[in-house]
Each structure stands twice: as structure tokens, then as C-alpha cells.
Amino acid sequence: MEIRRIVPEDAEQYRRLRLDALKEHPEAFAVSYEEERAYPLDFFKERFSEDNATTFGAFDGEKLAGVVTLVREAKSKLSHRANIFAMYVAPEYRRAGVGKKLLAEAIRKAKQLEGVTHLYLSVTSTNLPAKKLYESIGFTTYGIDRHALKIGGQVFSEDLMSMTFPVE
Incomplete structure (x- = not known):
């Protein structure tokens, strides 16, 4: 499994x-299938050219098996922070260490970003794996957003999680 930048x-x-x-898994993401499906392919191509965001992919040969995105905060008062977004591993690759490898690469990259000392993510509270x-x-976990997402009439909570890097 090769992990590289998308x-x-x-x-x-x-x-x-x-x-x-x-x-x-509509409950795992803030954007809906319908919203994202409407974006043209060029939208995604541009996303992978941004400076403050890096998306990593896990490739099984030529096949994309999983992804994770690292985004550094742009505002000066928040520049010590980065965020993990859009983590996903295809069902046939779960429980094989793919997610851990993707996160390890995102964390490695975050630690290389000058001044970044904190990494944040949110996860649907019921997503135990x-x-x-x-x-x-x-x-x-440092908190719970009890009304993070609403899909139809159902509300989903998210656990807010963070990691702190030692200052070197």
C-alpha cells in the first residue's frame, strides 16, 4: 500500500x-452526496492544488483505497492548528491498517508545518471503530457537539478530538 499526496x-x-x-455514510460528513455530486471534476482538481490543504491517498497499485485531508488554519491567531477532514477507507480495505497509515502520513506532514502544535478532528460519536x-x-476527546449534523429529522453528535505535538 503506497501512501502519497493526491x-x-x-x-x-x-x-x-x-x-x-x-x-x-452520510452521517460522517458535513457535505451531502447531492451537494458534492454537483461539483465538476475541475473543482476536485483545483482542491489538490491548494497550498493550505493536503489530501493523502492510500493506493493499492493504481486503485485508491482511502483518503484523508490535512488543512492548516489560515488565520494568524489559529496558525498553530491544523485539522483532519474527509477521512475515509473503502470497505474492502478496512481493518487492514490503511486508516492508520493515512493518519500517520497526515500527522507527519502536520509536524513539518512550522509552528503547528495542535491537530484537530471530529468524528461521529457512534463511529466506534x-x-x-x-x-x-x-x-x-475534549468535547462533544451534540447537534453537529442533522439529516432528515435525525440529529448526530460528534466527538471533538485533538492531539498536541511537543514543541521542538
Whole structure:
């Protein structure tokens, strides 16, 4: 399994995996399948050219098996922070260490960003496998957003998690 930065040429494969994720697990993402499906392929290509965001992919040969995005805060008062977004591993690759490898690469990159000392993410409170993964690599829960997402009439809570890097 190769972990590498997603580039604009990967956009079509990324879009396919992302739409699968949104369709299968709408409670895990703030954007809906319908919203994301409306974006043209160029939207995704541009996303992978941004300076403050890096998306990593796990590739099984040529096949994209999982993704995670690291975004550094842009405002000066928040520049010590980065965020993990859009984490997803295709069902056939789960429980094989793919998620852990993706997160390890995102954390490695975050530690290289000058001045970044804190990494944040949120996870649907009922997603126990993801919470267990995040805790196993050092994230701790600092709060719960009890009304994070509303899909139809159902409300989902999210655990707010963070990791602190030692100052070197």
C-alpha cells in the first residue's frame, strides 16, 4: 500500500471514492452526496492544488483505497492548528491498517508545518471503530457537539478530538 499526496490527475478516482463515502455514510460528513455530486471534476482538481490543504491517498497499485485531508488554519491567531477532514477507507480495505497509515502520513506532514502544535478532528460519536483508531494514535476527546449534523429529522453528535505535538 503506497501512501502519497493526491494530485490533480487523481481527481476522477478521488471523486468516485468520495461520492461512495457520502452515499454510504452520510452521517460522517458535513457535505451531502447531492451537494458534492454537483461539483465538476475541475473543482476536485483545483482542491489538490491548494497550498493550505493536503489530501493523502492510500493506493493499492493504481486503485485508491482511502483518503484523508490535512488543512492548516489560515488565520494568524489559529496558525498553530491544523485539522483532519474527509477521512475515509473503502470497505474492502478496512481493518487492514490503511486508516492508520493515512493518519500517520497526515500527522507527519502536520509536524513539518512550522509552528503547528495542535491537530484537530471530529468524528461521529457512534463511529466506534474510527474513534478507537484515533485514540490509538494519540487523539483525545475534549468535547462533544451534540447537534453537529442533522439529516432528515435525525440529529448526530460528534466527538471533538485533538492531539498536541511537543514543541521542538
